[in-house]
Amino acid sequence: MSSSVSAAAKASAAFAHKKELAAAAPAPTQHRAGSGRRSKPCRVRAVASPARAPRAPASTGSVKTAMTMTEKILARASERAGLEPGENVWVDVDVLMTHDVCGPGTIGIFKKEFGEDAKVWDREKVVIIPDHYIFTNDERANRNVDILRDFCMEQNIKYFYDIKDLSNFKANPDYKGVCHVALAQEGHCRPGEVLLGTDSHTCNAGAFGQFATGIGNTDAGFVLGTGKALLKVPPTIRFVLDGEMPPYLLAKDLILQIIGEISVSGATYKSMEFVGSTIESLNMEERMTLCNMVVEAGGKNGVVPADETTFKYLEGKTSVDYEPVYSDAQARFFSDYRFDVSKLEPVVAKPHSPDNRALARECKDVKIDRVYIGSCTGGKTEDFLAAAKVFLASGKKVKVPTFLVPATQKVWMDLYSLPVPGSGGKTCSQIFEEAGCDTPASPSCGACLGGPRDTYARMNEPMVCVSTTNRNFPGRMGHKEGQIYLASPYTAAASALTGYVTDPRDFLM
Amino acid sequence: MAAAPTAAATVASTAVLAPRPAPTSAFLRRTQATSHRHPILKCRRAGTLTPAAAAGGSSPSSAVFHGEVFVVGDNIDTDQIIPAEHLTLVPSKPDEYRKLGSFAFAGLPTAAYPTPFVDPGEESTRYAVIVGGANFGCGSSREHAPVALGAAGARAVVAESYARIFFRNSVATGEVYPLELHDAGAWKECKTGDVVTVDLGNSVLINHTSGKEYKLKPIGDAGPVIEAGGIFAYARKTGMIASKAAA
CATH class of the missing domain: 3.30.499.10 (Aconitase, domain 3)
Incomplete structure (x- = not known):
C-alpha cells in the first residue's frame, strides 16, 4: 500500500x-527466553480436569509448521x-x-x-x-x-x-x-x-x-x-x-x-x-x-x-x-x-493523531488547561501510583484542574488503601488531595471518549488537555476544537504541576 | 502525490462525459443506476481504460453509483464519522438508525469542513459517494460509523486504504461499499460537490466535474455480501444458513 x-x-x-x-x-538469538520452553512448568491450575499432556500436537514433531x-x-x-x-x-x-x-x-x-x-x-x-x-x-x-x-x-x-x-x-x-x-x-x-x-x-x-x-x-x-x-x-x-x-x-x-x-x-x-x-x-x-x-x-x-x-x-x-x-x-x-x-525519552502524541510523536521536553512551551488521568490504558492502579510518585517527589500543588477517573471499582479501592512506596504510608488519594487534584471520580470510561454532555471531566470548551488516554482525535474528549496531548501518567502529573507539557525528569531526577 | 495537471490530464478533461443532471434524492437511496457506459478515456493514472479492459477482476459486482461526492482527507477516524455522544443510539432500532444518519460526519472539524455532510434538520445526505485518503475509519470499533453513513444515504466510500474494523463492519452490515483506490491522491483532486460515478463492474471512479478517472481495486468477495445487505442476508441468500428464523 x-x-x-x-x-x-x-x-x-x-x-x-x-x-x-x-x-x-x-533472529533466533534474539528470541525471547520463554519461547518454546514448554518444559518450563506452567503455573496452570487444573481444577476440574486432569492435567493435560504438556505439549499440544502443533508444538511437537519435526514436521510442524513454524x-x-x-x-x-x-x-x-x-x-x-x-x-x-x-x-x-x-x-x-x-x-x-x-x-x-x-x-x-x-x-x-x-x-x-x-x-x-x-x-x-x-x-x-x-x-x-x-x-x-x-x-x-x-x-x-x-x-x-x-x-x-x-x-x-x-x-x-x-x-x-x-x-x-x-x-x-x-x-x-x-x-x-x-x-x-x-x-x-x-x-x-x-x-x-x-x-x-x-x-x-x-x-x-x-x-x-x-x-x-x-x-x-x-x-x-x-x-x-x-x-x-x-x-x-x-x-x-x-x-x-x-x-x-x-x-x-x-x-x-x-x-x-x-x-x-x-x-x-x-x-x-x-x-x-x-x-x-x-x-x-x-x-x-x-x-x-x-x-x-x-x-x-x-x-x-x-x-x-x-x-x-x-x-x-x-x-x-x-x-x-x-x-x-x-x-x-x-x-x-x-x-x-x-x-x-x-x-x-518521555514522549507525547500531539493533537490530533496518536502517531504525532514529540519529546515531552520539546513541548515545554505548550500551555495546558487541564490534565486527565483515566481510561483502560491510563487509569489502572499502576498508572495512579506513577502519578502519585511525581506529586510526592515535587511536594507542590497542581496548577491546572487535574481529573482522576479510576478504571474500575478495584482501582478506586486501591487509591484509598494502597500505601504509595516511599511516602511513609500515604495512599494515592491522600497524595492527590495534598496536590490539589480533583477527588477521584466514579469508575467508568469517563471523558476519554467525550460521551454524553454531562460526563465528568468532558471537554465542553476548546481547551488543551494532557491525558493518559489512548486517542487524541478531533473531538475525542468532547469539544471538536479541543487539543489532546497523550502522555504517560508521569508526564501527565508533571504537566499538572507546571501548567505546561512537562518532561517528568524535571521532578523525578 | 497530487502532481500538477499534466498534458494527459488535460486530454482527459476534454474527453469527459457531460455531467448528469443533478441527482435527486431518489438517487441517493439504494438504487442502482442503469448500466453506465463511458467512452474510452485517457486516464493519467490508470492508462487507457476501456470498460472491457477494466472489468478484468473476478468481482461479479456491477453496481453503479452516481451523484455528488463528499471529500475528506487522511485518517478520518470513527469519532469524526459519528461522535461518541451519539453512540447512545442503537443501530438495530429503526428510528435510532435513521437518527444516526442525521449525525453522520458530525465530528468533522468545522473549520476544515465548512460544508456539512447532512444539512441541519435533515436525516439524509445529498452525497452518494465519499472520497477519502488513507486509513479511513480508524479508531473505535463502533459499527455506528458505517451505519451512520449508510443511514444517511451514502452508498460507497472510495478511499486509499481502510482501518481494519471499519472495513469489516461495512461489509458485515452491508451499509456502504468500502472501495479502495489503486493510487493515492484522489481526495486532493476531488472537491465536495463534484459529480461522480462509481462503477464497480469496471472498478473505476469517474469525476465528471474534473474529468478525471481513478482506478479502483476490485471489491472481490466482499461485493456480493454488501450487495445482499450484509453477512446474515448473504448467508441466507446463498444457503449458508437457514433462510429466516421466525422473528
Whole structure:
C-alpha cells in the first residue's frame, strides 16, 4: 500500500534508533527466553480436569509448521495443525465481551437474526460490562444499561457486572467499570485463548498472551449465536525491546514511541508481538498499556508472551484451565523493530493523531488547561501510583484542574488503601488531595471518549488537555476544537504541576 | 502525490462525459443506476481504460453509483464519522438508525469542513459517494460509523486504504461499499460537490466535474455480501444458513 510506504519513510526519517526491516528474517538469538520452553512448568491450575499432556500436537514433531504466537492461537482455535498469514479461518471464541454502547445493538442483531427466543451459544462465555455511559442523566444511555440487564436475566448470563444505583457506585458490589481492565481483574483474560469484544481496545488482553481483538455489532451478534467467528490470520510484526527501563519512562512512552515510528496505519491488519528483556520486566498493567494501543497503529491484535509475571497475576483469578503458546524460533515475522529502551525519552502524541510523536521536553512551551488521568490504558492502579510518585517527589500543588477517573471499582479501592512506596504510608488519594487534584471520580470510561454532555471531566470548551488516554482525535474528549496531548501518567502529573507539557525528569531526577 | 495537471490530464478533461443532471434524492437511496457506459478515456493514472479492459477482476459486482461526492482527507477516524455522544443510539432500532444518519460526519472539524455532510434538520445526505485518503475509519470499533453513513444515504466510500474494523463492519452490515483506490491522491483532486460515478463492474471512479478517472481495486468477495445487505442476508441468500428464523 502506497500509504504505508510513505508513512514508513516518514517515520524512519525521524527515527534515530537501530531498526531492521528485513522481512522474514527472524533472529533466533534474539528470541525471547520463554519461547518454546514448554518444559518450563506452567503455573496452570487444573481444577476440574486432569492435567493435560504438556505439549499440544502443533508444538511437537519435526514436521510442524513454524508459527508465531498469534498464528498458533488461531490454529488451535480453528483446529488446524498449521496456518499461514492471509488464511481465513473459523475460530472458536473463548470469551465474547460487550458493553453498554455496543451491547444493545449486538443483542438487537442477535434477536433479529437468530430469533426472539434464541439462546446464546454459551452463557458462561459471554461477559457483559456496563462501563461507558454510566454516571449520566442521559435517558437513552440509562436505557441501554437496562437493555443489557434484561438480556442477561433472560439468558442467565453468568458474568454481568451490573450497576443499578447510579448515585453511589460503591452500593453496586457487582459493578466493575472499564471493561478491559475488569476483564483482566476478573480473570477473563487467559493465555492461549481467543477473546473478542465489541470495542477496539479489546486488544488490551493481548498482554496475557492471548488473541484479542475488537469487532462490530453484527459480527458479535453472530458470535453470540454460534460461538464462532471468521478471522483472517494476520502476519506478525515483532517489536524487540531491550535494555533497562529508565525510571522516568512508562509503557505509555514505549507504545507512543512505536506508534510514532510506524504511524497510525503501520500495523493495519497485522499482529504486533512485543518481546525482549524490557517487556519481560514489565508488570501486567504495563503490558496492558502496551497492547491496549496497538489498534492506534491499526493493529489487529498485540501479544506479549505469557511468563511467570502472567501466571502470578492469574493466580486466584481464574479456575479455567489454560495453555500458553509461544512463537517458534523459526516463525516468520513480517518485520522486526528493535529498540534500546535505555536510550528513550518521555514522549507525547500531539493533537490530533496518536502517531504525532514529540519529546515531552520539546513541548515545554505548550500551555495546558487541564490534565486527565483515566481510561483502560491510563487509569489502572499502576498508572495512579506513577502519578502519585511525581506529586510526592515535587511536594507542590497542581496548577491546572487535574481529573482522576479510576478504571474500575478495584482501582478506586486501591487509591484509598494502597500505601504509595516511599511516602511513609500515604495512599494515592491522600497524595492527590495534598496536590490539589480533583477527588477521584466514579469508575467508568469517563471523558476519554467525550460521551454524553454531562460526563465528568468532558471537554465542553476548546481547551488543551494532557491525558493518559489512548486517542487524541478531533473531538475525542468532547469539544471538536479541543487539543489532546497523550502522555504517560508521569508526564501527565508533571504537566499538572507546571501548567505546561512537562518532561517528568524535571521532578523525578 | 497530487502532481500538477499534466498534458494527459488535460486530454482527459476534454474527453469527459457531460455531467448528469443533478441527482435527486431518489438517487441517493439504494438504487442502482442503469448500466453506465463511458467512452474510452485517457486516464493519467490508470492508462487507457476501456470498460472491457477494466472489468478484468473476478468481482461479479456491477453496481453503479452516481451523484455528488463528499471529500475528506487522511485518517478520518470513527469519532469524526459519528461522535461518541451519539453512540447512545442503537443501530438495530429503526428510528435510532435513521437518527444516526442525521449525525453522520458530525465530528468533522468545522473549520476544515465548512460544508456539512447532512444539512441541519435533515436525516439524509445529498452525497452518494465519499472520497477519502488513507486509513479511513480508524479508531473505535463502533459499527455506528458505517451505519451512520449508510443511514444517511451514502452508498460507497472510495478511499486509499481502510482501518481494519471499519472495513469489516461495512461489509458485515452491508451499509456502504468500502472501495479502495489503486493510487493515492484522489481526495486532493476531488472537491465536495463534484459529480461522480462509481462503477464497480469496471472498478473505476469517474469525476465528471474534473474529468478525471481513478482506478479502483476490485471489491472481490466482499461485493456480493454488501450487495445482499450484509453477512446474515448473504448467508441466507446463498444457503449458508437457514433462510429466516421466525422473528
